[in-house]
Amino acid sequence: MPVTEPILTKRIPTFPWGDPKNRKTISVDEYIATGGYQSLEKALSMTPAEVMAMVKDANLRGRGGAGFPCGLKWTFLPPPDGGRRYLCVNCDEAEPGTFKDRLLCDYDPHLILEGIAIACHACQLDTAYFFIRGEYHHQAKVVERAIQEAYAKGIFGKQGLLRGKSPFAVDCYLHRGAGAYICGEETGLLEAIEGRRGWPRLKPPFPAVKGLFGRPTIVNNVETLAAVCPIIEHGVAWWKSLGCESTVGGAPSYGPKLMGVSGHVTRPGVYEADLGITLRTLVETHCLGMRHGKRFKGAIAGGVSMGVLGADQYDCRMDFDIGRLGDVMGLGTACPTVFDEDTDMVAVARNIARFFKNESCGQCTPCREGSGWILKLITRIERGDATTKDLDLLLEIAGSMGLTPGTTICGLADGNNWAIRTLVNKYRSEFEARVKPYAVSMSGLQLAVARV
Amino acid sequence: MSWTTKPSATTKIARRAEPYCTAAMMSRWTSELLPRYATKHAALLPILHDLQHEYRHISYQAMIEVAAFLSIKPADVMDTVTFYEEFSTEPLGKCVIGICQSIACEVCGHKKLQDHVSARLGIKPHETTADGKFTLLALECLGSCDTAPVALFNETLHENLTIANIDALIDEAAKGGGGH
Ligand SMILES: Cc1cc2nc3c(=O)[nH]c(=O)nc-3n(C[C@H](O)[C@H](O)[C@H](O)COP(=O)(O)O)c2cc1C
Numbered sequence: 001m002p003v004t005e006p007i008l009t010k011r012i013p014t015f016p017w018g019d020p021k022n023r024k025t026i027s028v029d030e031y032i033a034t035g036g037y038q039s040l041e042k043a044l045s046m047t048p049a050e051v052m053a054m055v056k057d058a059n060l061r062g063r064g065g066a067g068f069p070c071g072l073k074w075t076f077l078p079p080p081d082g083g084r085r086y087l088c089v090n091c092d093e094a095e096p097g098t099f100k101d102r103l104l105c106d107y108d109p110h111l112i113l114e115g116i117a118i119a120c121h122a123c124q125l126d127t128a129y130f131f132i133r134g135e136y137h138h139q140a141k142v143v144e145r146a147i148q149e150a151y152a153k154g155i156f157g158k159q160g161l162l163r164g165k166s167p168f169a170v171d172c173y174l175h176r177g178a179g180a181y182i183c184g185e186e187t188g189l190l191e192a193i194e195g196r197r198g199w200p201r202l203k204p205p206f207p208a209v210k211g212l213f214g215r216p217t218i219v220n221n222v223e224t225l226a227a228v229c230p231i232i233e234h235g236v237a238w239w240k241s242l243g244c245e246s247t248v249g250g251a252p253s254y255g256p257k258l259m260g261v262s263g264h265v266t267r268p269g270v271y272e273a274d275l276g277i278t279l280r281t282l283v284e285t286h287c288l289g290m291r292h293g294k295r296f297k298g299a300i301a302g303g304v305s306m307g308v309l310g311a312d313q314y315d316c317r318m319d320f321d322i323g324r325l326g327d328v329m330g331l332g333t334a335c336p337t338v339f340d341e342d343t344d345m346v347a348v349a350r351n352i353a354r355f356f357k358n359e360s361c362g363q364c365t366p367c368r369e370g371s372g373w374i375l376k377l378i379t380r381i382e383r384g385d386a387t388t389k390d391l392d393l394l395l396e397i398a399g400s401m402g403l404t405p406g407t408t409i410c411g412l413a414d415g416n417n418w419a420i421r422t423l424v425n426k427y428r429s430e431f432e433a434r435v436k437p438y439a440v441s442m443s444g445l446q447l448a449v450a451r452v
Numbered sequence: 453m454s455w456t457t458k459p460s461a462t463t464k465i466a467r468r469a470e471p472y473c474t475a476a477m478m479s480r481w482t483s484e485l486l487p488r489y490a491t492k493h494a495a496l497l498p499i500l501h502d503l504q505h506e507y508r509h510i511s512y513q514a515m516i517e518v519a520a521f522l523s524i525k526p527a528d529v530m531d532t533v534t535f536y537e538e539f540s541t542e543p544l545g546k547c548v549i550g551i552c553q554s555i556a557c558e559v560c561g562h563k564k565l566q567d568h569v570s571a572r573l574g575i576k577p578h579e580t581t582a583d584g585k586f587t588l589l590a591l592e593c594l595g596s597c598d599t600a601p602v603a604l605f606n607e608t609l610h611e612n613l614t615i616a617n618i619d620a621l622i623d624e625a626a627k628g629g630g631g632h
Pocket residue numbers: 061062063064065066067068070090091092093094095181182183184185186187219220221222224225410411412
């Protein structure tokens with residue numbers, strides 16, 4: 001069922017329900033006056049296991065990129081042993097094209113904090129770190145103020161959750177990153193909180209078992225945690241009435257989703273839509289169509305890591321089936337960057353290749369070296385200095401790096417792999433037009449024959 | 453991600469008499485930061501943010517002082533400092549202009565902005581003007597793709613930039629000695 005009223009954007013004016021120019025940061029008093037912290041109150045009237053079961057039944061899938069079922073992840077935690085247990089809130093949001101979590105930080109930070117408190121109750125986690133990327137200076141101030149307000153209202157603090165309504169006490173701290181995309185990867189994020197370089201850790205052990213400071217830890221995206229509040233408030237059946245079922249026998253895509261659209265559209269911005277909406281509807285209805293009436297040429301599916309949707313994929317559905325149906329890695333953050341007919345896709349590939357080369361943390365050879373070679377080859381193609389052989393080499397290098405081929409520690413390399421392969425495959429003629437045919441020189445051939 | 457190295461055998465660490473980590477800073481770190489984390493090492497990022505903000509760079513001497521404060525090795529501090537793009541071992545300009553160069557900003561015209569600022573200030577990305585007023589950085593996605601192209605002037609984000617309004621911002625920063 002389509003989303004007919006704003007849910008995550010209830011207090012954030014957003015088209016078609018409200019005008020973004022009326023947006024302002026919601027203070028704790030306004031938040032409470034408009035029904036805020038009632039989901040927490042309701043959650044505290046249930047046992048942690050009941051809350052966890054609700055989130056699991058709702059099939060809330062992670063909004064940070066991987067789409068992993070949130071409730072299932074929570075069940076991986078070992079039973080409490082009296083030691084510390086952590087929640088790490090992932091607000092690194094450095095995936096190019098993605099700007100949806102910022103909306104919640106800017107205008108409705110208490111929605112995230114309420115989700116944090118509910119998650120801490122459900123999972124019995126006593127300390128939450130709100131990890132926010134360093135470049136979000138303004139957002140860090142807004143969230144810090146909201147955390148202080150929440151302490152003042154007794155949400156967090158020694159007395160126990162919600163003024164001692166539950167004796168279980170939670171502390172919440174802001175922790176700022178310092179400019180490294182890789183710290184969005186969940187174990188890179190743990191290293192960054194521990195004060196070290198953001199080098200992802202080998203898994204297993206998974207964070208739920210051995211995470212921050214070696215203790216059980218849950219890492220969740222900002223939007224995932226915010227979505228927990230309406231699930232508790234309105235119930236599982238309501239949540240499942242939004243979004244769509246899988247058409248390929250996969251897991252369903254329930255609920256609303258924040259979708260940030262950028263690039264060549266008339267009205268870029270963050271929209272709240274139901275999972276399963278087509279890219280065409282999102283662009284034509286929400287974003288008022290392509291800019292200057294140009295034709296749609298393609299779109300990054302949801303952050304550059306996911307790869308590209310081609311000109312013939314405008315009707316593709318934005319849900320968790322997209323990986324299987326759209327020949328991209330997945331839905332990612334559901335934030336498409338749209339390209340019009342005048343876009344040079346080789347330049348797009350070069351831009352993305354540069355991003356991955358800059359952001360590779362350098363631990364794994366295929367990623368560190370591969371990202372450099374991919375950039376070199378695409379730069380050569382863009383300049384017109386490459387041959388068809390370089391194009392093949394490019395695909396070979398890209399296809400060999402990542403968790404899926406099993407050559408790296410983390411998924412950054414898969415992002416590079418998918419972005420480059422889908423761009424070359426879906427716009428092959430554009431790349432071919434830029435390369436010279438590969439010719440073996442006669443003398444070289446004779447030499448080779450002579451050697452045989 | 454930078455891979456800064458220094459020729460350890462020959463480097464002379466510049467020293468100054470007064471410490472970078474002031475008593476006021478250290479007492480704030482002790483009362484506010486250390487209690488938040490299970491290890492002292494974990495307070496490193498917020499401490500480095502303070503120092504970078506205060507001095508516009510993190511000197512080797514400062515790294516040694518921080519290491520002593522946290523009872524960790526200076527090499528551990530340097531390891532972290534050199535990994536993160538926001539920390540700089542050399543002083544940055546009073547006004548740091550970070551223009552986003554990622555995909556949405558590129559397809560919405562970041563290149564002419566960057567070229568213009570570069571020509572106007574006479575520096576390439578990742579350089580600082582001789583008078584120490586401006587540093588130009590080429591940054592990756594700043595999370596504001598719907599208002600591309602965008603740039604950070606120190607801690608303030610400016611959206612929907614054109615050559616005219618980025619010029620005005622530079623004029624203003626130049627007048628105010630670069631600060632923002
Ligand atoms: C290279 C890389 C970067 C990532 N960046 C982010 C990010 O910025 N924000 C985020 O929420 N998840 C990011 N993720 C996904 C996280 O590893 C993790 O799956 C997610 O935070 C889990 O939260 P969720 O289940 O609530 O989505 C990234 C993953 C990789 C491999």
